[in-house]
Amino acid sequence: MARTNSVNFTGANQFPIASAGTDIFKKEDVQVATKSLDLHTHGAGLGAPVDVSALAAGAIDGSKLTDNTVTSAKIADGTIVAADIADAGITNAKLGPDVARANLLTNGGFEIWQRGNGPLSTNGQYTCDRFALSLVGTDTLSVSRDTANVDIGSTYCAACTFTLGTGAGGTAWYQPLGPDQPQLKGRTLSASVRIKTATANAVRLNFYTNGTGGAMVSSAYHSGSGAYQTLTVTNSIPSDATTFNFAIGFAASCVAYIDNAMLVVGSQPANYAPLHPADDLARCLRYYEILGEGAGEIAVTGYQAAGQPIDATLSYHVRKAVTPTITKNGAWGVLNCGQPGTNGGYVNSVVLRITATASGTTSAVNNAGGANVTIEANP
Amino acid sequence: MSIYVSDFTSATEWQVIHDDAYGGGHGGTIDPSTVKHTLNMDQTENHNFLVITCPVCDATSTHPVGGGAQPVSVQQMFVTHASANGCPCGQVDASDPDNLAESHVRLQILRMDGPERIQI
Secondary structure, X not given: OOOEEOOOEOHHHOOEEOOXXXXXXXXXXXXXXXXXXXXXXXXXXEOOOOOHHHOOOOOOOHHHOOXXXXXXXXXXXXXXXXXXXXXXXXXXXXXXXXXXXXXXXXXXXXXXXXXXXXXXXXXXOEOOOOOEEEOOXXXXXXXXXXXXXXXXXXXXXXXXXXXXXXXXOOOEEEEEOOOOOHHHOOOEXXXXXXXXXXXXXXXXXXXXXXXXXXXXXXXXXXXXXXXXXXXEEEEEOOOOOOOEEEEEEEOOOEXXXXXXXXXXXXXXXXXXXXXXXXXXXXXXXXXXXXXXXXXXXXXXXXXXXXXXXXXXXXXXXXOOOOOOEEEEEOOOEEEOEOOXXXXXXXXXXXXXXXXXXXXXXXXEEOXXXXXXXXXXXXX | OOEXXXXXXXXXXXXXXXXXXXXXXXXXXXXXXXXXXXXXXXXXXEEEEEEEEOOOOOOEEEEEOOOOOOHXXXXXXXXXXXXXXXXXXXXXXXXOOHHHHHHHHHHHHHHHHOHHHOOO
């Protein structure tokens, strides 16, 4: 056989190999081989590559790895455990939308419609609880409770029929936050809402704030796919803001279904997480409630001299955000008096008053449909 | 949202809306002189509340000076009412300049709901 050359040592370090007894032997064979052996590193041209199977398990420690070079592809899915993460090491920016967080909106699921199921279309009017209409120019927007087009897990959504006039995209259906939630000042807030419409570039989210550096930030428009899409928007509320509103904005005539709105602290929006119904209603009652929803729930009776009043204190279910307006609705059943009135409402209660026409037993009761007292406080 | 003034048309006519009325919202015209303060136990007028009656269904809304359900409209109603009639507390007379009535109402709002509630 002929002499051959090494294949794992190459270049200046390649050495000849006499592989048969008849091959000539030169002293340089040993000289080159020993020099190459001295340089042996398993690097290119300096020996065979390392056979990792020959390494003992656990033989390589982290110090042998270059800093900041291990990427996700090198880590098996589902193997990171909590102990691998530094305490307080996960920031809001790393949260996914399915991480449930506290919803800052009132009635974000659009489940509560104390004022009625609509259609409601008067400018400035509250529709479902805490969401009001802001109409611009000749635009019209009608909001109704809807069950046929709800998002997953929802009982009701809002059906919004919008006709564009001269509003130029300014008309909105909004929830005011600033007056009653001042603790949100100086924070970054993110909102998400589920919206369904078949009209492209008609509906989006608007998040307005005043204050130093404050501005309105808008989401992308719904694509008009006809299916529910999640729109999101993030804005920072200046510490000196006095008005900040979260809104669904309308820019083109359309029918849109709105459901499952979520507002959270932080730069990452969150998917809607429903409240317990009791908590959901309690938030709404801070701003609006009905006393005497059932006929006969409120009865005031006494014996009084002619022209003298009988007062009865009615406590609210929930303390109001500000001193409320009290509205006595409907025709009540009365005996020896006119219709009941109030001497004004307060944040915790209202005093209902009837005045005796003649001396004797005097009473009033809400014994007819629509005969009730509504308490409304809109900060 | 209760019965509230949507347009202070003139000294003898206001437009009102009752938007959450039983069976659906409605509205109409009222005579401003029908808007009255509530009465205290001693039958004196309470300058912190005004009662407005729906011209359609006779429902009544008792509005606080702070604004209640409709702060801008209600606060303006108190100013307009005090400018025309004076205030039962005696601090404002019907013949006083309008800005005195407004200042008085602002003070009432501040006392009832705090300074951030003032919207007029």
